[in-house]
Amino acid sequence: MIYEFHTAEDVLKLTHQFKLPISEIAKRYEGERSGKSMVAVRNKMKQTRDVMYSAVKKGIKSTEKSPLKITGGDAKKIYDSLKNLKDMMGNKLTVRAMAYATAVGEQNACMQRIVAFPTAGGSGVVPGVLFSAAEHFKAGKRKLIRGMFTASATGLIIAYGATLSAAKGGCQAEVGAAVAMAAAGLTEMRGGTPKQCFDAAAIGLKSYLGLACDPLGGLVEVPCIKRNAIGTQVAIGASDMVMAKVISFVPFDEVVQAMQNIAQIMSPKLRETALGGLAVTKTGNMIKQKLGLKITTEL
Amino acid sequence: MSNLSIFDIAGPIMVGPSSSHTAGACKIGQFARALFHATPQKVTFYLHGSFGEVYKGHATDRALLAGVLKMRTSDPRLKDSFEIAKQKGIAYEFIPRDLGKDQHPNTVKIVLENSKSRMEVMGRSIGGGMIEIFKVDNFKVNIKGTAGRYLSLVICHKKDPNLLLKIQERVNLFQGIMVAAIEKCDFGEKSLTILSLEGRRIKLPEVMELEKSIPEIEYIRSLSKLEKQ
Structure with a gap:
């Protein structure tokens, strides 16, 4: 294969060799491995975008609560706050990104259709950042699709070098990975170089190393949905930093190695088992009780 | 490692909340229904391990039944599977049960019945939407499937x-x-x-x-x- 890559270094070599952005390398990689035409690959990404978009649009209007009434309605609250933006500290792009990310998380919790991008637990960050940025730039759909391809390539590197499963690596592998992906995608949309894209991904992922996966009752709701919302802010911040010419001292590939190292050290109690952290707090145990789960630890 | 697809990252499209407990469960249900080769009048699900413990929160029950009703993992009607089964006159029951010490934590035994026949299908959801059917009635089988794959x-x-x-x-x-x-x-x-x-x-x-x-x-x-x- 010509466009094969497993690491960021591989991708950077390809972008240099062919004078193409990361998104284009990712698209050609997919075409080459599946035997599908560029148009077919692009159309598939468009379908993915459409499903994400409808989840966002539904989510920002919904007041539906999740089955256990733990979450729901927050996306609408955040989105409605855009009307009084002068009372907020963030700007239109950042607040809207939080609303969109929350929308996807709440739709997932309410059993609506979403895209696991890269997983259900971290599915809010990428659409949050990229859709909000696309509206900000008044960008054509082409630019948004480019951001999505670059984000996917970044996720692929994490999947090869570490993991995208919280059961194996904790929350760093889901929300952390999503933040790195969104940061890289956003940076390409803003015209950053391939190196800058991976620097933004590195800065984003470094901020999430070691994060426990400890949701209440094992449900993908608390703290997952809010972590997705805050994740958009970290991704935007990381992208802003590289656009201000800041570089990541540790290259992205090494950050991925560090993430894998931490995953191997991390206790299983902090890996999607609801046996540690927030899951065993007083509130966590209350949710467990509601679900009829055994309470093993009390803080 | 074999080459992953870009759409392994940007996907799958699914109904939440969990790829193993919702999407995978739905796929097991689909296989059971396909193997039974008829509309069942009664379906009983024996839920083992994590399936038995957290099935309500992850809607594993609704997803399993949705699969038996031939819905896809991305079908928005998945959450209404109880009501749809009732409309179709299909009785269903969920029973948490220890199916043995060596079983994978996400294992289910599905018993499908109608007036003519009865079939037992055992499957497990091994993560990320991947599933295995390993027993049909008394016969050991090895059928693998991935949500959203082929x-x-x-x-x-x-x-x-x-x-x-x-x-x-x-x-x-x-x-x-x-x-x-x-x-x-x-x-x-x-x-x-x-x-x-x-x-x-x-x-x-x-x-x-x-x-x-x-x-x-x-x-x-x-x-x-x-x-x-």
């Missing part, structure tokens, strides 16, 4: 080692469809062959044509594609 055909036929080639040749005649993987398992006098197809969706007339063209084939079930794009 279109599958389940073909029940007489035991005959040459038949596999014949089936493959026939399928290759359909333009735009390729055989991505073949799984075969024997039970009793019969064999089950699961063809995973890539490319376009196989049409119903094509399935019927295939069924008629080879007399040894008893029946073919086309599993709905678990949408990924």
Whole structure:
């Protein structure tokens, strides 16, 4: 294969060799491995975008609560706050990104259709950042699709070098990975170089190393949905930093190695088992009780 | 490691909240329904391990039943599967039960019944939407599936080692469809062959044509594609 890559270094070599952005390398990689035409690959990404978009649009209007009434309605609250933006500290792009990310998380919790991008637990960050940025730039759909391809390539590197499963690596592998992906995608949309894209991904992922996966009752709701919302802010911040010419001292590939190292050290109690952290707090145990789960630890 | 797809990252499209406990469970239900080859009047689910403990919160129950009702993992009606089953007059029951110490934590035994027959199917959801069916009635089988991966055909036929080639040749005649993987398992006098197809969706007339063209084939079930794009 010509466009094969497993690491960021591989991708950077390809972008240099062919004078193409990361998104284009990712698209050609997919075409080459599946035997599908560029148009077919692009159309598939468009379908993915459409499903994400409808989840966002539904989510920002919904007041539906999740089955256990733990979450729901927050996306609408955040989105409605855009009307009084002068009372907020963030700007239109950042607040809207939080609303969109929350929308996807709440739709997932309410059993609506979403895209696991890269997983259900971290599915809010990428659409949050990229859709909000696309509206900000008044960008054509082409630019948004480019951001999505670059984000996917970044996720692929994490999947090869570490993991995208919280059961194996904790929350760093889901929300952390999503933040790195969104940061890289956003940076390409803003015209950053391939190196800058991976620097933004590195800065984003470094901020999430070691994060426990400890949701209440094992449900993908608390703290997952809010972590997705805050994740958009970290991704935007990381992208802003590289656009201000800041570089990541540790290259992205090494950050991925560090993430894998931490995953191997991390206790299983902090890996999607609801046996540690927030899951065993007083509130966590209350949710467990509601679900009829055994309470093993009390803080 | 084999080459991952960009759409393994940007996907699958699914109904939440969990790929193993919702999407995978739905896929197991689909396989059970396809193997039973009839509309059941009553379905009983025995839920083992984590499935038995957290099934309510992850809607594993609704997803399993949705699969038995032939819904896809991305079908928004998945959460209404209880109501849809009631409308169709299909009785269902969920029973948490220890199915043995060595079982995977996400294991389920599904018992499908109607006035004529009864079938037990055992499967497990091993993560990320990937599933395995490992027992049908008293026969050990090895059927693998991934939510959102391929279109599958389940073909029940007489035991005959040459038949596999014949089936493959026939399928290759359909333009735009390729055989991505073949799984075969024997039970009793019969064999089950699961063809995973890539490319376009196989049409119903094509399935019927295939069924008629080879007399040894008893029946073919086309599993709905678990949408990924």
